[in-house]
Amino acid sequence: MSLRNISIGDITEKVVVSIGGSILIPGRNDGKYIGELAALLKELSSEVHISVVCGGGKTARYYAQTGSEVGGTMYQQDLFGISATRMNAGLLDLALGYGNYPDIPETVEEAASRCEEGGIVVMGGTEPGHTTDGVASMLAKELKADRIVNATSVDAVYSDDPRTVPGAERYSEITINRLEELVYGEHGASKSGIFDPLGVEIAKNHKIDIFMVHGRDLKDLRSAILGRGIKGTVVRSH
Numbered sequence: 001m002s003l004r005n006i007s008i009g010d011i012t013e014k015v016v017v018s019i020g021g022s023i024l025i026p027g028r029n030d031g032k033y034i035g036e037l038a039a040l041l042k043e044l045s046s047e048v049h050i051s052v053v054c055g056g057g058k059t060a061r062y063y064a065q066t067g068s069e070v071g072g073t074m075y076q077q078d079l080f081g082i083s084a085t086r087m088n089a090g091l092l093d094l095a096l097g098y099g100n101y102p103d104i105p106e107t108v109e110e111a112a113s114r115c116e117e118g119g120i121v122v123m124g125g126t127e128p129g130h131t132t133d134g135v136a137s138m139l140a141k142e143l144k145a146d147r148i149v150n151a152t153s154v155d156a157v158y159s160d161d162p163r164t165v166p167g168a169e170r171y172s173e174i175t176i177n178r179l180e181e182l183v184y185g186e187h188g189a190s191k192s193g194i195f196d197p198l199g200v201e202i203a204k205n206h207k208i209d210i211f212m213v214h215g216r217d218l219k220d221l222r223s224a225i226l227g228r229g230i231k232g233t234v235v236r237s238h
């Protein structure tokens with residue numbers, strides 16, 4: 001049976017996966033990983049409704065940096081970043097067997113409407129001014145999703161950067177208010193490395209839990225998508 005034929009009416013839970021470009025295309029067995037990820041998502045899509053937002057990773061950073069060197073504005077750098085996220089979405093969409101690229105949803109409304117057809121909808125960024133974590137929260141809001149899974153390159157949320165602060169506390173579960181404190185950091189300075197502050201606000205206001213896992217740990221990613229206990233951090237929004 002084609003995935004497109006699975007009716008989402010039979011499935012009650014909805015999950016939006018935000019997957020970082022640093023997980024999709026770090027340059028370490030990327031094709032193999034993306035293939036295994038697609039197989040996992042297909043398997044789990046018979047249990048929960050899944051949609052995915054892909055980050056831009058090093059391609060986005062390269063174009064933003066080089067764009068800046070040749071005089072590009074932040075807005076123009078963001079546009080390069082968005083293109084990179086959409087190419088990464090195209091790779092995962094291809095691995096899922098759809099081959100939609102370059103026809104990747106440009107807005108969360110378009111993605112939500114494609115979700116009604118069934119299958120796994122994959123998108124990237126939308127417009128300048130935020131990151132794909134923000135897009136994942138917007139899509140989760142639009143779909144009234146049960147949770148967001150942030151598949152990222154750190155294995156959990158810590159009280160501080162564990163690479164530079166040896167005693168940083170690792171959290172297994174925190175409230176969204178605590179995450180809010182962490183992403184804004186001291187003096188309101190944004191530490192958006194954990195999760196886009198805009199995405200945190202949307203998740204908080206719409207009571208959507210966020211499961212934070214290392215995206216290359218497919219076992220933990222599976223548990224997070226199914227809403228089970230994880231090695232990473234569960235951020236409770238209600």
Ligand code: UTP
Nearest residue numbers: 021055056057078081125126127128129131132
């Ligand atoms: P990412 O979502 O990958 O940003 O988008 P990030 O958090 O910097 O990357 P990771 O998590 O380390 O992989 C890449 C860039 O694309 C632009 C932003 O400039 C962002 O930094 N972007 C992305 C937008 O302007 N709008 C979007 O909707 C998405």
